[in-house]
Amino acid sequence: MTLAATVGSLTTGTTHLTTGTTDLATGTTNLVTRTTNLVTGTAHLAAESRGFLSPTGVEIAFLLVGLVTFGAAVITVTTRQLVHAALWLVVALGGLAVEYLLLTAEFIAWVQVLIYVGSVVVLLLFGLMLTRAPIGRSPDADSGNRPVALAVAVVAAAALVWVVVDAFRTTWIDLDGAPAGSTEVTGASLFQHWVLPFEALSVLLLAALVGAIVLSRKAKAEARPEADAAATAPASTAPDTPGGTDTRRDTEGAR
Amino acid sequence: MNDVLDVALRLLVVFVVFLTFPLIVGQTEHKVMAHMQGRLGPMYAGGFHGWAQLIADGVKFAQKEDVVPAGADRRIFQLAPAVALLPYLLVLLAIPIGPDEGAVGQVIDAGVFFVLAVMGVGVLGSLMAGWASANKFSLLGGLRTAAQLLAYELPMLLTAASVAMAAGTVSLVGILDAFEWWWLPWQITGALVFFVAGLAELQRPPFDMPVADSEIIFGAYTEYTGLRFALFLLAEYAGIVVLCGLTTVLFLGGWHGPWGADGLGWVWTLLKTAVLAFVVIWLRVTYPRLREDQLQKLSWTLLVPLSLAQIALTGVVKVVFL
Numbered sequence: 001m002t003l004a005a006t007v008g009s010l011t012t013g014t015t016h017l018t019t020g021t022t023d024l025a026t027g028t029t030n031l032v033t034r035t036t037n038l039v040t041g042t043a044h045l046a047a048e049s050r051g052f053l054s055p056t057g058v059e060i061a062f063l064l065v066g067l068v069t070f071g072a073a074v075i076t077v078t079t080r081q082l083v084h085a086a087l088w089l090v091v092a093l094g095g096l097a098v099e100y101l102l103l104t105a106e107f108i109a110w111v112q113v114l115i116y117v118g119s120v121v122v123l124l125l126f127g128l129m130l131t132r133a134p135i136g137r138s139p140d141a142d143s144g145n146r147p148v149a150l151a152v153a154v155v156a157a158a159a160l161v162w163v164v165v166d167a168f169r170t171t172w173i174d175l176d177g178a179p180a181g182s183t184e185v186t187g188a189s190l191f192q193h194w195v196l197p198f199e200a201l202s203v204l205l206l207a208a209l210v211g212a213i214v215l216s217r218k219a220k221a222e223a224r225p226e227a228d229a230a231a232t233a234p235a236s237t238a239p240d241t242p243g244g245t246d247t248r249r250d251t252e253g254a255r
Numbered sequence: 256m257n258d259v260l261d262v263a264l265r266l267l268v269v270f271v272v273f274l275t276f277p278l279i280v281g282q283t284e285h286k287v288m289a290h291m292q293g294r295l296g297p298m299y300a301g302g303f304h305g306w307a308q309l310i311a312d313g314v315k316f317a318q319k320e321d322v323v324p325a326g327a328d329r330r331i332f333q334l335a336p337a338v339a340l341l342p343y344l345l346v347l348l349a350i351p352i353g354p355d356e357g358a359v360g361q362v363i364d365a366g367v368f369f370v371l372a373v374m375g376v377g378v379l380g381s382l383m384a385g386w387a388s389a390n391k392f393s394l395l396g397g398l399r400t401a402a403q404l405l406a407y408e409l410p411m412l413l414t415a416a417s418v419a420m421a422a423g424t425v426s427l428v429g430i431l432d433a434f435e436w437w438w439l440p441w442q443i444t445g446a447l448v449f450f451v452a453g454l455a456e457l458q459r460p461p462f463d464m465p466v467a468d469s470e471i472i473f474g475a476y477t478e479y480t481g482l483r484f485a486l487f488l489l490a491e492y493a494g495i496v497v498l499c500g501l502t503t504v505l506f507l508g509g510w511h512g513p514w515g516a517d518g519l520g521w522v523w524t525l526l527k528t529a530v531l532a533f534v535v536i537w538l539r540v541t542y543p544r545l546r547e548d549q550l551q552k553l554s555w556t557l558l559v560p561l562s563l564a565q566i567a568l569t570g571v572v573k574v575v576f577l
């Protein structure tokens with residue numbers, strides 16, 4: 001149940017992100033003027049035509065990928081099949097990576113794939129398979145908080161969209177010039193202007209790591225007396241333990 | 256027009272390499288394993304030393320019935336082989352085999368990150384297969400696959416980061432341009448860790464716990480038949496090609512050779528890749544399978560500390576001597 005909740009919260013997070021990105025998409029649709037240039041043949045005319053939804057190749061691709069990402073995110077939170085939710089999350093996260101690519105932020109895109117698709121989702125799937133991952137619907141995976149979750153998601157998305165649109169309304173990225181999101185540019189800005197937040201984040205991660213180790217060690221210390229007891233118990237009772245866990249696992253597996 | 260033709264030609268070459276090299280590795284594995292075990296291996300198909308054995312195998316797989324178990328999750332079950340195979344095709348695009356402009360499918364700015372990220376995605380295919388098969392052995396195989404990936408992704412990334420630090424770039428082409436011969440002893444620990452972790456990620460022996468046939472039949476692929484099973488096998492061998500190519504590019508200098516590499520850079524790349532592929536096969540024949548706990552222990556207590564030490568060494572040498 002906790003896992004399902006985690007998936008839920010993660011995916012609502014993604015929904016926010018994707019709604020944010022969709023709006024970025026509409027914002028960025030105006031960025032590329034190259035094709036318009038080619039079509040109209042005059043530069044100044046293209047500069048004037050930075051209107052809403054000027055249809056150039058990259059813009060259309062951006063919008064379509066945004067729609068796919070958004071759809072995948074919605075399915076992630078609404079599907080009743082746990083593993084399907086995790087796999088739709090892959091589509092949503094991958095779609096985000098493609099959006100980064102279209103905005104020339106290549107490095108961020110690959111890191112997105114590496115961390116989220118390659119590690120976080122694999123960890124999620126691992127957790128699901130280890131606990132319960134029935135094929136088909138899991139009726140108990142619904143928390144009854146759907147309306148509240150929807151309200152929170154809509155409010156958060158609205159806030160994000162509003163802030164992003166307000167902040168970047170008149171900002172243009174020149175997609176034709178030198179890539180604004182190449183590894184070099186990203187690294188330079190990260191370690192020149194943003195080095196303090198970066199270090200703060202790494203301290204936070206270190207704290208999380210230490211916390212995880214402490215938690216796992218405590219669990220081990222509690223488990224050890226039982227193991228010792230099992231080892232010293234008469235041989236006749238020992239086989240009960242694995243048998244018991246097996247049956248429990250079978251019923252919990254629900255396959 | 257020329258651009259379009261150029262792109263099409265590159266894609267075609269990469270695709271042909273993707274289809275042929277894994278088969279060559281597979282055939283070599285047949286023969287090398289056989290001779291190491293005092294057998295002859297395939298001798299009949301095709302006439303000369305059974306060279307067409309894998310083609311015959313492919314025809315056989317194509318003729319078999321494609322079965323989806325009744326309790327399986329149909330769509331995911333059918334989708335899994337593609338998810339397992341396609342990432343390796345994408346990775347091949349980014350591996351440079353020669354010094355020239357034209358010797359790489361597509362120059363990617365953050366090449367190291369691209370290849371590692373996309374290779375990690377391939378494991379999702381095994382996970383999907385393991386879960387969707389509705390089979391306990393498959394699920395166990397999927398679980399072991401996931402645990403193995405989580406353990407071995409880290410040392411792989413760390414050692415790749417060490418090379419990127421040494422070269423001062425994360426582009427595969429840039430790393431090769433910056434390569435000097437003394438990187439070989441400098442990065443040797445990283446190279447070993449990378450290769451071992453890569454083997455584990457491919458689930459090749461001695462790290463084939465997820466498909467251990469004597470315990471869980473064939474792990475995540477137990478329920479697969481026909482062409483889809485063949486695709487999983489192809490993914491494994493494509494993975495060998497990709498891993499050996501990557502190790503060559505990152506640690507062994509790729510197209511650099513001891514006697515100058517004018518026009519012959521790609522020969523060096525292929526030669527080094529082939530030698531590494533031979534080592535992969537050799538390890539399969541000679542090493543017993545590691546138990547699950549030994550697997551995890553090897554990664555967390557040996558490979559991760561070693562790769563961290565390699566990063567420290569790289570940093571010290573880079574700052575003090577360069």
